[in-house]
Amino acid sequence: MTSNQRNSALSEALFNPARVALIGVSSNPKKNTARPLRFSRQHGCEVVLYPINHSQSEVLGEQAWSSVNTCPTPVDHAFVMVSSDLIMGQLEACAQAGVKVVTVYSDGFGEAGPEGQQKQNELLAKARELGLRVIGPNSIGLANLQTGLIMSVNAVFEAPDLIAGSVSLVSQSGSMMGSLLSRAAARGLGFAKTISVGNESDVSVGEIVDVLVDDDSTKVILLFLETIRDAPCLASALARARAAGKPVIAYKLGRSEQGDALAQSHTGALAGNDKAVDAFLKAHGVLRVRQLETLFEIIPLATTYRRPIVSGNRSVRVAVITTTGGGAATVVDNLGLESVEAVAPPQSFIDHMQARGLNLRPVPVMDLTLAGTSEQYQDLLEQLLECDWCDAVLSVVGSSAQFHPELAVKPITRARKSEQKPLVVFLAPEALASLQVLQQAGIAAFRTPESCAQALALFFEPPHQPPPERKSVVWPVGLPSKGTLSEYQSGQVFASLGVKLAPQMLVQHADEVTLDYPVVAKISSADILHKTEVNGVKVGLADANALANAMTEIANSVREFKPNAKLDGYLVQTMQPKLIELLLGYRRDPLVGPTVLLGAGGVAAELMPDVSIRLAPVTLEQAWQMIEEVTVTQVVRGYRNLPRGDCQALAQTIVAFSQLACYDEPSISEAEINPLFVQNDGVVAVDGLVSLVES
Structure with missing residues (x-):
């Protein structure tokens, strides 16, 4: 079976089943x-519904079956x-x-x-043995508002009227799914499909997004995420x-940090770096609000509008009326x-x-x-x-x-719109009726x-490229394949x-050194990560x-x-000149995989979170974007006639460093060059560290 065929089969059984079994349905309407x-x-x-109740032959006035395998026809989906x-x-x-x-x-x-977790592992193993796909466990259910199938226990569906629309929602929180639906309904916003994925033990958010891409009734996909599981699958779906x-x-x-901890405790998920998650979502075109x-x-x-690209480094210009x-x-x-800049009309427009x-x-x-x-x-x-003077x-x-x-929104709804230039409205008072009029328009x-x-x-923010x-690159001969490397090995x-x-x-005695003075001397040991602390x-x-005396003191x-x-x-x-110090970091994030970071360097790097992150490896164009996003690099990019640094060499170094993601064996968990000196005719790494994934 091809990938498309698998997607089609999952899609039909997931959101468009012909027959559904409700296993464990209660005859007490309050439950x-x-x-x-x-x-x-x-x-x-x-949809044909089969209530399944092992002790009752009738549930809520309908015939019930004692077991799903006693239903008169094959069943596509079971809740x-x-x-x-x-x-x-x-x-x-x-x-x-x-x-x-x-x-x-x-x-x-x-x-x-x-x-x-052990019970969940056993459930998944059994489902795979039987050829079943699993949503959840701990899933509050799903709904297809086009067909009226509400296979969910969420109280939001108590609403007397549900609006069928073109928005589909995938949520890792069951209770928040109801909150989101109620907030959307207050604006007159209708949904096509909704699903709570629960623990995501089998069918992932990525697979569901992939299904919704092919769903004709879905025009936009909303995600409520507490974590990211199976990033490659999600990346592929987002690309589609x-x-x-x-x-x-x-x-x-x-x-x-507190929000991350709460999300982990709720989902049992690994901790990831939020900036890395942000880079992942931007790289795949997601609008993260x-x-x-x-x-x-x-x-x-x-x-309504295709996301534009604002040329150059100028601000987004908004005309406000x-x-x-x-x-x-x-x-x-x-x-x-x-x-974003609110701009005044030019004189030519005022005259017009x-x-x-x-x-x-x-x-x-x-x-x-x-x-x-x-x-x-x-x-x-x-x-x-x-x-042409505003965006x-x-x-x-x-x-x-x-x-x-x-009266208030008539000129807005009646105005002749542009297909390229966005029109947005802010309502100063609480005005639900006007919101709904604009929503419908x-x-x-x-x-x-x-x-x-x-x-x-967010709409005008340039998306990152994947x-x-x-x-693949080859690991240098003779270096360890596990543990943390020394600075020299790194x-x-x-x-x-x-x-x-x-x-x-790397020497044992001062008389072995043939470098030009002045020099720096450091202890070399994989057991000492922060040399200044000792x-x-x-x-x-x-x-x-001076070198011999320094070695004795060290x-x-x-x-x-x-x-x-x-x-x-x-x-x-050998001592090196510098214009600024930067930090280059690499991390195999547990949620989204390899990432590369550029930021302010030196001992105060952690105190000044001036950083840019991309998924690794990166292209030269992406490296230039990272340089421009780090505020401190302005010092070497022509700020107030200060000496210019070699940013071309810096961009090439970022690209080279990001190739750490390309080692298959051994795999690198973390690496850092800190500081990286930017000079007027190059860049040079003066300290660094590599940690390998423990096999």
């Missing part, structure tokens, strides 16, 4: 396990709502009934600790979504925080509008509160959408949006200035990739006598602080 049958009937389910200790027997019965996908509502598995023109918008927990509000409100923006000066100011203030009967001033907010009719407002909007148009509506929705409307500014900035194809790895090192020698570094040594200090460390000798390096 959670009665909800899937109640909800499906309430919303006109077109299992029995206690975890009864799951194994149900899997056997499902296989006998022809079930292809089993969604397990039952909890007490991977999220419950080591014993639960991007190629198909289906926007993927994500809210990912874990921006703070920081606020739940933005998750919904950005949808019309993402689906309003009937409430104070409300507009709140958005403009937040636009500034997002590096004056000829059309409207007087404007050369200020960033065009306020029509006191001067201007509804028709003039509409005309100004249309002229702004056609001009987007923002309309800020005042209190009339609350009490006169049609396909216009992105926002309830908060923060969400509005964030959405505009990493290029890896080309330098051999870097040099083999094309990274320039400071001239250096006074293991001496700089500015002018001659052999040896005495190391014996005091690290008496059991295995010592290789002394690494002696």
